Amino acid sequence: MSYAYPRSTGASSLPSYTSVPSSKTTSESWHDLPNVAKQWMVEGAAVFQTARSQDRHDIRRFASLIFRRTFTIPSALILLWLFTLWRGERTVFQESIDACAWENWEKWPQGATPHRVAFIADPQLVDPHTYPGRPWPLSTLTVDYTDQYLRRSFSSIQNALIPDSVLFLGDLFDGGREWATSTTTSPEERYQKYTDSFWKKEYGRFMKIFLDPWMDQNELPIDGRGRRLIASLPGNHDLGFGHGIQEPVRDRFQAYFGQSNRVDVIGNHTFVSLDTVSLSAMDQVDPQTGGTSSVVNEAYPDPIWKQTNDFLNKMTYHRGRAEMGELRMMQNRSEGIQFDYRIVEPADSAIYSNDQDEPVDLPTILLTHVPLFRKPATPCGPLRERYPPSSTTEELEEDEPNSLSISGGYQYQNVLTPKISTEVVTKSGPNVVQVYSGDDHDYCELIHREFNGSPREITVKSLSWAMGVRHPGFLMTSLWNPINPETGESLQQGSSPTIQNHLCILPDQLGIFIHYGCILGLSILVLLLRSSFHVFFASEPALSNQSPVLPLSERRGDSYKHQYQTSGTSSSTLAPNGLASRASITAFPRYPVTKASHDAYRNLDQDDLVTTTSKDKGGYRPARPRGFRQKSVLMGREFVHSVRVVALVVLTVYFFLIWRW
Template sequence: MSYSYSHSTAADSYRPARRGSPLESSNASERWRQLLPSWAKQWASELHEEMSTRNGVWSLFKRVVRYIFTVSNALILFWICTLWWGERTVFQESVETCGWGNWEKWPQDATPHHVAFIADPQLVDPHTYPGRPWPLSTLTVKFTDQYLRRSFSSIQNELGPDSVLFLGDLFDGGREWATASSSSPEKRYKKYNDRFWKKEFHRFVKIFVDTWNEGDEHTRDSIGRRMLTGLPGNHDLGFGSGVQVPVRDRFRSFFGKSNRVDVIGNHTIVSVDTVSLSAMDQPDPETGSSGTGSGDGKQPNEHIWKDTQDFLDHMGAYRGRAEMEALRMLGNQTEGRLFQHRAVDILEPSIYHQPQPEGAGFPTILLSHVPLYRRPATPCGPYREHHPPSGEDLEEDEPNAISMGRGYQYQNVLTPAISRDIVSKVGPNLVQMYSGDDHDYCEITHHEFSGSPKEITVKSLSWAMGIRRPGFVLTSLWNPIDQATGQSIGAANAGRTLQNHLCLLPDQLSIFIYYGLVFGLTLCVLLVRATVIVQFPRSRAGPTDPILPLSEHRSAPAARPARYKTPSSSTSSSTFPSPRGLASRAVNAPPLYATHAGADEADADSSKWKPTRGSPRRPGGDESKAKLIKEDFLASVLGVAKIVLCWYFFLVWRW
């Protein structure tokens, strides 16, 4: 046997490659390839092999097409579109349908003031679902806050109202959280203190106040935009004799006056704290008396209702001052004060009493959290969600009406006496009333009061308040006036200075149901895909791939090791061990077959390739196919879920 050697000099062995030579490029690409992860190395190797063939570009193109246009990628794309619709598009489309130009009917040159009324957001807290366990309780808080934030942000971005007025019940358990001098009457809420209430206040700020400035670009009012949140609800303070003064003082210190008069869009907006005023005709929890004074001249619950009653008793002064200030602002005038310089008698009071201003007579709008009294079974109209009208033009419709109920810290409507007192003292120009508390929409006309004012009970903005379609009310105010007198001018008004429109928000529960249906469809499609792939596999063996395994499977130790006979001679006794380092793709694969050879030549002649004891069954078996289907199904589900969940969390995290 002869051997030949190639000879090279040392200079040839260490001669550096020229810059830009193929050798240098190959070494550089090899170094970069070593830095890649294992799956990237394999992909790069296969790509290099395909590109080196004659049809490399076409093969690469087909590989890219097969990689992109797959069932899993199609499902991922479908999920991306579905989540974008459910988390973004459906909110924008719901609000866009309520655009001012779609329902306003003013003259072409009119510049109305746009108002949005928001009722009962009632931020979910431990008081809402006391028996709901973690993490369901945390998810409830997360999704309800997210719904409120998206809805309010869409209102600001798409509509940009000039003013936003809240109608109470900003929190769900605000009345239960203790102050320094008061606590909840219920034992299970006594552990929640003033610090917890402040955390809830920051939640409110994050949801509503932080998104308020998103609508600044839409405003057309020269005075600017405003947001009024001071009107309290029974979930904020309690109701009637259950109101605790420290809790009410805390609410007012953060949200402003509860009883106030504002001029908005040349309309006088009167806010009345009716939950405190309702203590006037309720028994005192300490004495049990009601309706009559005690021996010292004090009335029952006077410390609760007196502040609101004084506000109503001096309504003329409050209205006149607010309307005159609004006229001065329109005319760019300062308020100014008149001081008389003259000699007076020493006994004459030195304080100069300015006469009470006379009101301009703006149309008046009343705001109250609790609806005013109406006859039982008064129908609420066709937009009520709980129960549609039983017929047309019915004077009584019990299912469609607000029930006349009351209970712990709530009362569905005010009493007749308090309702009459409020309407009579607000003034003769009362044209519209807005209320909340019921969570559903209700629109009636109060024929029992002078002037037959209309009242709208606004829907809750939250989807956790027992309604499927939350909503809010848009109001367009247009009252052109003479700036000197404040009187309405122009025959185009025809006595009508406001228009209302109910705007409905998405049904969040239906969105979740739709997600569930898409999830079920995804599982079915991936299961069918895995079944088809296993039942009808595509041949991936190349022309050089071996049919039989090239490695020996050694089972239990035997007395004499099994060997392969040499193919050159059947009678030769010389045998060679199976090589261990064969460069084949099947070397590291689990062997399915092995040889069992005997010691004698007769046994060797009759030896065959057959499965060893304890080895897996053939791939064609039912159990093996089911296992392959399961593995492929789970792998495809995991691959789709990773991308879809990342996209969903991104949409949730953004807002």
């Protein structure tokens, strides 16, 4: 093989981008070179220029290919899903918690060190009692997603807000009253198969959701008084209500969560927790005697309400013991209290107790699961979600839709009776300034002017999104009451409030799922339209009038061969070796050739393939499906392939997000 080069006679043979040497010496050197050397130098420069141009062309083709492969409709849908999932599983929770930061709403004097409390109401862990007719796997998914929401919300509270104390307001479980003990079974036959071991599993589930995140947070309170988590206040779903309570069920609850009736001094405020679901039996008709149980009957000397009633009757003793014990702690006096581990005499090891202690009358806060009685149609205020106030311009004395209903039924009662309400308020202390309750699942706030001091009651929202409210929440309370550690007297001048409350709203989980459903519908529609366009409407470029010698594809095992007819004026240009020239190889169709489309063509019968002539350029198109049914098959396979590509990425990211938090 030989190459012929044009003869070069001088500088005029140089490429256009090469300048002729201006120096005489250089010019003479150039003319002195042999003609063969000059030819090789010129040819080398031309080859170098061509190579550089070809490299730039290849780079542009590669970049164009990457761009087309990356910025496609499935890629755009994947990006949309990633943004949606990150917002639904991360951003909305972070935004909700950030909006509730203590410094955003606390208004204490400069240098104050408040004690911060988070009230959690009605988590009601979903169990077989919640949705008894819901089939599997929907029932299992409901349990998993409600647990995840509770764990995610409570972890966010602990990690971002870091409350000093966490107090639960009852209804920790949904069907706790129904699960059998060693001596009792559920009154309802459909729940009698659930034994005591089932309740213990539910208890472990509660500890994993709430106690584990609380234990992981070790930051000390800013007031230096220690952290507390109290979950001993029972609700009607934990024990039952009134005479429906079985004593072994109550004993089991108290054995695991602590005494239901208790007094705690938190943030220089006296918290009185009362088991009002048991006390309510005192004002109910006794099924055994046929009358009210306000007096202990000789035949039944230990009714269900007696424990709470005895605690109320000795409230002065319980308050004095708790308040004086707190003052001794503030004074670093340890008489009667053992702090270190050592062997002592039995008389010295007793925890501090002194019947002569008198309460110092710290501001009293009453905790009850069931709200106090109020007149029917008493409005609950603008923060109630399900039924906002009927008027936003004036304060209504009565607003039935916005009120808490006065009703009751099997194992529940929406409010306490007037008698029980008066009992708990008057006996809890002389200066009850605040009442916190649960049970209703929605927010309600009112002032009880019928009681001394007109205490304000707040019914706290449920923390669970499965309790009938779209926006769950919890209550944040800031306590600041500086006192004299010797006498317990308040150091604040005047009657300044010592309690500040703020309702914190959590994300709408049902709304998040609805948004996911809308994005899912949009994704399916877009991919379906994309597949339809590629199969039914995408145009194909006409083939060159020079048909290739080698077929582009052939169905295995079929005697039918793809043939390309040529017009009378067309001819094939072959190289000397008999192969078709590169110019005769046509471009592929503009619709994508995927495995799904290849299989679809492969499964078509011979009669389904036709050749059509391009009239505008005189070329020919490759064989395509002829019938609507065959096109539908191809479109379906293309659609399924696209859905698989998007779903693989989206589901991987989604399960990672819900697994990690």
